[in-house]
Amino acid sequence: MNLSFHIVVCAGIVPDPLQTLEPVIGDSGPALKNEMLLPAVLDPWAAHALYEAAHLARGHAGSKVWLVSLSPRAKLQQVMMTVAQKAPFELVALDGPAGGFTDSAEVAGALAAAIEAIPGLDRSRLLLFGGWESAARGAGTTLAMVGERLGIFDQFQGVDELRVEPDGSLRILERVEGGRHQISRCAGPPAVLGWATGSLAEPPNQPQLGMQNMRTILPALQRAQSVALPAAELRFVRVALPSQQRQTRIVRDVAAEEVAREIVDWIRG
Amino acid sequence: MEQVLLLLTTGENGSIGKAEREAVTATRNLVCALGGSVWTVGLIGGTISPAAEQLAGCGAAGFVGVEGKEFAVSRYASDAAAAEALCRAIGAGLVLAPGSSRLMRALGGVAQRLGARIDTHVVGLRVQDGAIQADRWYYRQRIEATLTRAHRPWILALDPGSFPPWDGAPGTASVKRVPLELGPEAQRTDVVGLQAVDTGEQTIRPEAELLFVAGAGWTKKQPDGKTHVEEAAHLILEFVRKTKASLGSSKSLVDLAGEGQAVLPFLTHLHQVGQTGATPRHPKGLATCCHGEEPHVVGWRFIGERRAINLDANCGWARGKADVLYVADAFEVLRAALRLLEGNEHR
Ligand SMILES: Cc1cc2nc3c(=O)[nH]c(=O)nc-3n(C[C@H](O)[C@H](O)[C@H](O)COP(=O)(O)OP(=O)(O)OC[C@H]3O[C@@H](n4cnc5c(N)ncnc54)[C@H](O)[C@@H]3O)c2cc1C
Numbered sequence: 001m002n003l004s005f006h007i008v009v010c011a012g013i014v015p016d017p018l019q020t021l022e023p024v025i026g027d028s029g030p031a032l033k034n035e036m037l038l039p040a041v042l043d044p045w046a047a048h049a050l051y052e053a054a055h056l057a058r059g060h061a062g063s064k065v066w067l068v069s070l071s072p073r074a075k076l077q078q079v080m081m082t083v084a085q086k087a088p089f090e091l092v093a094l095d096g097p098a099g100g101f102t103d104s105a106e107v108a109g110a111l112a113a114a115i116e117a118i119p120g121l122d123r124s125r126l127l128l129f130g131g132w133e134s135a136a137r138g139a140g141t142t143l144a145m146v147g148e149r150l151g152i153f154d155q156f157q158g159v160d161e162l163r164v165e166p167d168g169s170l171r172i173l174e175r176v177e178g179g180r181h182q183i184s185r186c187a188g189p190p191a192v193l194g195w196a197t198g199s200l201a202e203p204p205n206q207p208q209l210g211m212q213n214m215r216t217i218l219p220a221l222q223r224a225q226s227v228a229l230p231a232a233e234l235r236f237v238r239v240a241l242p243s244q245q246r247q248t249r250i251v252r253d254v255a256a257e258e259v260a261r262e263i264v265d266w267i268r269g
Numbered sequence: 270m271e272q273v274l275l276l277l278t279t280g281e282n283g284s285i286g287k288a289e290r291e292a293v294t295a296t297r298n299l300v301c302a303l304g305g306s307v308w309t310v311g312l313i314g315g316t317i318s319p320a321a322e323q324l325a326g327c328g329a330a331g332f333v334g335v336e337g338k339e340f341a342v343s344r345y346a347s348d349a350a351a352a353e354a355l356c357r358a359i360g361a362g363l364v365l366a367p368g369s370s371r372l373m374r375a376l377g378g379v380a381q382r383l384g385a386r387i388d389t390h391v392v393g394l395r396v397q398d399g400a401i402q403a404d405r406w407y408y409r410q411r412i413e414a415t416l417t418r419a420h421r422p423w424i425l426a427l428d429p430g431s432f433p434p435w436d437g438a439p440g441t442a443s444v445k446r447v448p449l450e451l452g453p454e455a456q457r458t459d460v461v462g463l464q465a466v467d468t469g470e471q472t473i474r475p476e477a478e479l480l481f482v483a484g485a486g487w488t489k490k491q492p493d494g495k496t497h498v499e500e501a502a503h504l505i506l507e508f509v510r511k512t513k514a515s516l517g518s519s520k521s522l523v524d525l526a527g528e529g530q531a532v533l534p535f536l537t538h539l540h541q542v543g544q545t546g547a548t549p550r551h552p553k554g555l556a557t558c559c560h561g562e563e564p565h566v567v568g569w570r571f572i573g574e575r576r577a578i579n580l581d582a583n584c585g586w587a588r589g590k591a592d593v594l595y596v597a598d599a600f601e602v603l604r605a606a607l608r609l610l611e612g613n614e615h616r
Contacts, residue, residue, distance in 0.1 A: 144377025179473025
């Protein structure tokens with residue numbers, strides 16, 4: 001049995017979580033202030049999907065990983081400088097907005113078209129990976145739509161574990177309510193897996209691998225077609241930062257017993 | 270006039286849970302605000318009559334359903350097929366649903382099949398000048414937005430905990446069954462079962478009054494120059510047990526496990542609160558030994574009252590992120606709190 005996979009990881013880029021975000025309303029709808037200047041990272045849950053994809057490919061000879069990203073080309077290039085050092089993959093780049101205020105249906109259309117055009121992609125061995133939600137729009141719907149467009153009807157979201165069984169079936173753990181996992185068994189690829197954190201730590205930077213990856217990444221960035229996401233029928237009535245500042249009462253130099261009593265009273269309160 | 274469908278899945282005994290009853294409230298209110306629209310409840314499950322009876326008085330114009338043992342399980346292919354069939358049967362322009370893990374998995378694909386648009390994690394709904402407006406968060410609860418769409422069908426998945434659950438009286442109700450045969454391509458996946466992540470007891474309790482969050486500080490060297498991981502584990506678990514709190518964690522603490530450091534064995538990534546973790550809803554939250562950095566605190570968006578214990582008076586919580594910051598040793602405070610809680614038990 002040929003237990004090798006063609007793994008396509010869909011991953012956007014998002015502002016580094018430590019950055020302060022501020023919304024602005026532009027001509028084409030809401031955006032982030034100085035969006036192009038904010039340092040960006042690969043969308044965290046999608047990054048986990050990439051690490052899991054690389055791990056799976058390593059364990060199954062003949063497998064291959066593609067990373068498909070719809071993001072502003074210049075920013076994507078910056079992000080790739082680090083990501084290229086984490087795992088071996090071939091980049092498929094689309095040049096377009098990566099912000100949260102785009103519509104998942106349009107993004108899915110562009111991603112599916114790009115995946116369909118990947119030369120040599122064997123759709124019968126396809127595992128479509130990505131983060132189960134982005135850190136931008138956080139809708140959790142894009143991958144499902146891409147999957148549907150590609151005719152993949154076995155889909156899993158909030159995945160923390162994928163195990164390939166000796167018979168080629170896939171044992172998958174998905175997050176469900178109450179801190180539990182649902183265990184499913186899928187006959188095999190093709191399947192969609194929207195990853196949560198998974199179980200792998202972020203791989204260390206491997207400069208050698210980075211240089212190797214960059215040889216195909218740079219031409220892919222140059223080839224990147226530009227994609228417009230007009231979302232004409234979607235209208236934002238209001239976009240704002242929440243008023244999150246609280247008046248913090250700082251309690252110090254008080255005996256632990258006193259603090260404990262106050263906390264216990266508060267909990268009971 | 271909108272043609273409104275509320276999609277619900279039923280549980281093991283054919284009834285519906287809290288998130289589903291919340292979606293009933295949201296739909297009732299929305300239809301009322303729209304004026305003149307009718308709504309239908311669409312049920313998916315192994316058995317569905319108990320749910321219809323539960324909702325007999327909810328005000329829906331009728332009930333439709335897809336029923337059968339292959340629809341009892343939470344599986345994309347069968348759920349998407351059932352939801353699609355119900356939307357088509359009603360000709361729904363507006364589809365509401367609870368954002369349960371089950372429907373969240375299916376609805377993106379359903380939107381694609383119907384040529385619909387979808388918004389998820391909706392936390393508020395209203396009608397303004399005849400248009401439906403939905404509130405949701407962007408950038409992991411860092412930016413709030415209100416949006417509206419002209420496109421139909423429009424699917425709205427509602428975040429659990431955002432609306433009060435409907436609890437009207439049950440009665441009798443009849444359900445129109447929509448026949449649906451699943452092809453073999455929709456049965457390539459078998460649901461094997463559920464597994465708790467906690468090895469011992471359940472420590473993630475979504476319904477708890479209190480969220481107790483443990484940070485990496487619990488495993489760090491303490492003022493005596495040593496770590497006290499075993500005692501930390503004992504204090505945390507006992508406190509969570511005694512207060513019936515739900516247990517959360519910072520990313521740093523759960524990541525330590527992956528790096529082979531001394532850790533609290535009962536913590537997993539499912540406990541993680543924050544940007545790349547959960548955003549739970551609890552009336553109160555107590556953060557211990559975590560610094561209160563932004564990527565962590567965005568996970569606290571839906572926690573009502575917030576208190577923190579940290580040795581560092583300059584930690585993130587002090588900067589307007591908590592209502593009260595106790596500058597104190599969490600070990601000492603928890604030891605004392607346990608004595609108080611135990612004393613009370615014996616009274
Ligand atoms: C892409 C990305 C995503 C991220 N996502 C998340 C996320 O989802 N969730 C998350 O939590 N973080 C996330 N982070 C990490 C975040 O930025 C912080 O690094 C993390 O929250 C710090 O964890 P901590 O506060 O437990 O640990 P530390 O920063 O190490 O803080 C430990 C604290 O414990 C205190 N302490 C020690 N001993 C005691 C004692 N005896 N009593 C009281 N206090 C004590 C110390 O004063 C210190 O403040 C993310 C970061 C990135 C880059």
